[in-house]
Amino acid sequence: MVEAVGQGSLASSDRSVELIVAASPESLAVLRTLVAAVAAFEDFDLDAIADIRLAVDEACTGLIRAAVPGSSLRVVVDPANDAVVIRASATCVADDNRGDAVVKPDSFSWHVLSSLADEVSTFADEQAIDGTQVLGVSLTSRRVSLQR
Template identity: 40%
Template sequence: MATTASIDSDRAHTHPIVELRVRADPGQLPVLRAVAAAIALQNDFDLDTVADVKLAVDEAATRLIMSAVDGTDVTCRFQTIAPTLRISVSATTRPSPTSSARTFGWHVLNSLADSVDVRLDDTASGSVTTIDLSVTEGSAPR
């Protein structure tokens, strides 16, 4: 006897990734913030956590945009594994995109996210800097 499964039951066991690619331009930050907020709201995050997600995405993307190679894109990936939203922001950058972990911006980013990780990968098209964040609903200190 053949077994069947509905598409909905298959979706229940996966954690889809939403990927957004925009120009590496400060004018695109509102788009990234809006998508981040929409995903957090869709996953029933409280309003304080939604605000934290928006600010964290804004800070990470701004840091990469300021160091991005001209004409490149910023890619932002979102994945929810309840109760945590994992976010990965990446761009092809010039050297020293993360300059100092002692800046106010890094302090803000670290206070908004449960974890922050930065990695640099050399590719054929240049160095790709990725900032990985995770934000858990209600975890930020108030």
């Protein structure tokens, strides 16, 4: 399996959860379950949890389509007091548009993600010698209420 290296450890707080799975459609159910469990543990309401699950499914599906065969998909769920940030990345064929190959702005996927998450962005590492690079999508969902 080609591991999605780069972006160092995407985990950034002591409450974050990182999962690395094969970049294949069979992994989507595990990822949806992970983000739903973290969001539920963080007291997000049921509608927000459903939106987060759908957004992760959409973002990871795009990454799986763009991933180099045999690569892995890395997902980091980083909850904070006011939001949860989810970063997903995979090793893909190099992209001069800095991540737009996964989810292009103004594409249908971008509109879906933008309607499900409060913030959507893409990121990319530097191109490797073999013509690959780590591409990713970052999603932020904010709490409706800060009462915690």
